[in-house]
Amino acid sequence: MKAACLVALAGNPNTGKSTIFNALTGLKQHTGNWPGKTVELKAGSFRHQGCTCQIVDLPGTYSLTAASPEEEAARDFLQLAQPDVVVVVADATCLQRSLHLALQVLHLTSQAVLCLNLMDEARRQRLGLDVSRLEEELGVPVIPTAAARGEGLDALKDAIVQVAQGQLKPAPKLLPPDTEPTASALYRRAEQIAERVAGAPARPGTGFTAGLDRLVLSPRWGIPLMLALLAGVLWLTIVGAGYPSQLLTEAFWHGERLLSALLAALGAPPWLHDPLVLGLYRGLTWVVAVMLPPMAIFFPLFTLLEDFGFLPRIAFNLDRLFQRSGAHGKQALTMAMGFGCNAAGVVAARIIDAPRERLVAILTNNLVPCNGRFPILIIMGTIAASAAAPGLSGSLASVLVVLAALVLSVLATLAASRLLTGTLLKGEPSYFILELPPYRWPKVGTVLVRSFLDRTLAVLWRAVIVAAPCGLLTWILANVSVSQTPLLAHLARWLDPLGRALGLDGMILLAFILGLPANEIVIPILLMGYLSANALLEVQDLSALKAILTANGWSWLTALNFMVFALFHWPCATTLLTIKREAGARWVLPAALLPTAVGVLLCFLLAIIVKL
Amino acid sequence: MTLADLTRGQWGLVQGLSAQGTLRQRLLDLGLVPGTPVQALFAAKGGSPTAYYVRGSVFALRGDTASQVLVEPKEEAL
Numbered sequence: 001m002k003a004a005c006l007v008a009l010a011g012n013p014n015t016g017k018s019t020i021f022n023a024l025t026g027l028k029q030h031t032g033n034w035p036g037k038t039v040e041l042k043a044g045s046f047r048h049q050g051c052t053c054q055i056v057d058l059p060g061t062y063s064l065t066a067a068s069p070e071e072e073a074a075r076d077f078l079q080l081a082q083p084d085v086v087v088v089v090a091d092a093t094c095l096q097r098s099l100h101l102a103l104q105v106l107h108l109t110s111q112a113v114l115c116l117n118l119m120d121e122a123r124r125q126r127l128g129l130d131v132s133r134l135e136e137e138l139g140v141p142v143i144p145t146a147a148a149r150g151e152g153l154d155a156l157k158d159a160i161v162q163v164a165q166g167q168l169k170p171a172p173k174l175l176p177p178d179t180e181p182t183a184s185a186l187y188r189r190a191e192q193i194a195e196r197v198a199g200a201p202a203r204p205g206t207g208f209t210a211g212l213d214r215l216v217l218s219p220r221w222g223i224p225l226m227l228a229l230l231a232g233v234l235w236l237t238i239v240g241a242g243y244p245s246q247l248l249t250e251a252f253w254h255g256e257r258l259l260s261a262l263l264a265a266l267g268a269p270p271w272l273h274d275p276l277v278l279g280l281y282r283g284l285t286w287v288v289a290v291m292l293p294p295m296a297i298f299f300p301l302f303t304l305l306e307d308f309g310f311l312p313r314i315a316f317n318l319d320r321l322f323q324r325s326g327a328h329g330k331q332a333l334t335m336a337m338g339f340g341c342n343a344a345g346v347v348a349a350r351i352i353d354a355p356r357e358r359l360v361a362i363l364t365n366n367l368v369p370c371n372g373r374f375p376i377l378i379i380m381g382t383i384a385a386s387a388a389a390p391g392l393s394g395s396l397a398s399v400l401v402v403l404a405a406l407v408l409s410v411l412a413t414l415a416a417s418r419l420l421t422g423t424l425l426k427g428e429p430s431y432f433i434l435e436l437p438p439y440r441w442p443k444v445g446t447v448l449v450r451s452f453l454d455r456t457l458a459v460l461w462r463a464v465i466v467a468a469p470c471g472l473l474t475w476i477l478a479n480v481s482v483s484q485t486p487l488l489a490h491l492a493r494w495l496d497p498l499g500r501a502l503g504l505d506g507m508i509l510l511a512f513i514l515g516l517p518a519n520e521i522v523i524p525i526l527l528m529g530y531l532s533a534n535a536l537l538e539v540q541d542l543s544a545l546k547a548i549l550t551a552n553g554w555s556w557l558t559a560l561n562f563m564v565f566a567l568f569h570w571p572c573a574t575t576l577l578t579i580k581r582e583a584g585a586r587w588v589l590p591a592a593l594l595p596t597a598v599g600v601l602l603c604f605l606l607a608i609i610v611k612l
Numbered sequence: 613m614t615l616a617d618l619t620r621g622q623w624g625l626v627q628g629l630s631a632q633g634t635l636r637q638r639l640l641d642l643g644l645v646p647g648t649p650v651q652a653l654f655a656a657k658g659g660s661p662t663a664y665y666v667r668g669s670v671f672a673l674r675g676d677t678a679s680q681v682l683v684e685p686k687e688e689a690l
Binding site: 182205 | 635663
């Protein structure tokens with residue numbers, strides 16, 4: 001009897017394969033490289049009946065013909081790693097398509113179990129599936145599950161262990177020996193089996209998904225609806241983040257006084273107290289207070305929309321524009337990922353097979369603002385909006401300004417893609433096929449936990465480990481003086497002419513340069529720079545911030561151009577490193593120059609127009 | 613006639629593919645093999661992309677791809 005076994009999880013996209021994977025492994029997950037291709041596969045483990053099963057989640061594919069990197073990875077794993085058991089996750093509501101993949105897997109190995117998932121959905125559609133008949137037709141164990149409700153998981157584990165131990169010996173029924181397993185032959189067989197085990201599937205164009213799609217995919221209402229939804233998400237983020245942000249700021253301020261008192265009691269000299277408290281502590285707590293609340297709201301909302309099935313619809317609605325720009329349809333999806341984190345967006349460009357279009361997606365990804373830049377947009381948007389239109393209610397005005405910034409960033413992405421595909425990266429666009437899966441109600445609890453663990457904490461942690469040393473470095477630059485002037489001021493003065501020409505100033509440019517490690521720290525650096533010249537102030541809220549900025553000669557144009565430059569400048573260090581890894585060293589410079597050129601040009605034009 | 617010529621809501625039977633290479637393989641893998649019933653469901657402005665019902669799922673194809681799938685149009689639902 002084996003004490004350990006290797007299990008592979010295969011299946012079409014959108015069959016709930018990752019729900020099965022999460023349910024089987026819990027939080028015991030990691031990613032790793034496996035034989036064959038360089039695609040990273042998720043792995044985890046579970047113990048059942050004295051057997052430790054290591055389980056690998058293969059990429060969701062429609063086939064194993066190796067027409068895409070995912071298929072190649074899945075096929076290579078099945079052939080090279082020789083798993084003890086392959087679990088094929090099938091969609092009970094879309095049996096033909098699932099069986100097509102299952103039959104291909106059975107041609108590679110007989111050590112298989114079919115997991116017939118989404119049974120709850122099938123029951124709702126009254127499909128009346130005959131599980132034992134399906135088992136008979138395929139010759140392998142079939143386990144009905146509804147993973148989202150936890151149904152059938154123990155039976156699935158039983159079957160996995162029994163097949164691995166050899167207690168159950170599947171005897172798959174393949175196509176007749178003289179038949180080539182072509183797509184036509186496999187689909188014909190899948191169709192035949194599906195007819196024997198299930199009632200007629202639901203008519204297309206009926207039901208909840210089709211009804212909602214009539215609105216969401218409508219040529220007239222699709223894009224306005226998406227914008228309204230985005231505005232709603234932004235409004236919730238801005239309004240919802242305000243109060244917790246304020247609470248955190250106050251708490252950290254009390255913490256600062258305690259820390260100061262503690263250091264004083266320990267007899268710490270000012271040269272130790274000041275960099276630690278005014279540099280490191282303030283830099284760190286600013287980032288946490290400003291970033292944590294909006295992220296804790298934005299990421300879960302984004303994940304809910306993602307799990308609901310909204311992202312492919314966004315890609316569908318925007319595709320007409322991407323076609324005109326000569327870009328790949330999936331670029332809309334990598335762009336959407338960029339709103340979370342540009343480094344993640346660059347990695348996500350792997351879903352684009354064609355090298356040329358993948359490069360376009362990578363080079364233009366930084367034109368959309370990541371979560372590190374959202375707070376800048378929100379803060380500056382609020383300040384600019386209250387200055388330009390004092391009558392409007394604060395949060396509404398900032399929502400409109402941020403929304404305008406986002407629309408501008410999408411337009412810049414399209415324009416830059418058009419430019420690249422027309423000049424540097426000429427060629428014919430490759431094909432694009434997009435599945436529009438049925439809408440599914442997300443599991444809110446799981447989404448909250450996973451988006452907090454995977455996204456919020458990960459991004460915050462990165463910001464924190466960067467913010468602490470940067471806060472320290474900036475404090476030193478702001479407080480070490482050469483000929484009575486702080487180093488920071490020297491640098492800022494040297495950059496000032498360029499800054500002024502762009503409607504900004506030297507300190508702002510310097511803050512963006514020093515903020516290279518992470519965009520989150522641009523505003524704290526800027527404040528430290530401004531405040532090093534004056535008496536140190538407490539920045540308790542936005543009005544205090546506004547007062548500091550006005551005292552340093554800011555007009556609404558400065559706030560506007562600050563936003564434009566925050567949208568369009570070089571990518572952060574993490575993104576640059578990611579671009580180097582994903583596209584090669586020679587594309588790092590173009591990737592940095594492209595958004596910077598857009599920002600410089602726009603700021604310069606705005607400055608000229610306003611000064612006229 | 614090709615998939616791209618189907619009007620919204622219209623059904624057709626796949627007759628074959630004029631696509632070659634990996635696109636051909638991809639379309640076959642999605643189930644667009646001869647004899648498969650398909651229906652045009654939703655279209656963007658200008659008709660590209662259009663979403664089609666194929667074997668229990670919905671896939672959006674751009675016009676240049678859809679025009680490489682040969683279909684026989686049907687008046688009634690399949």
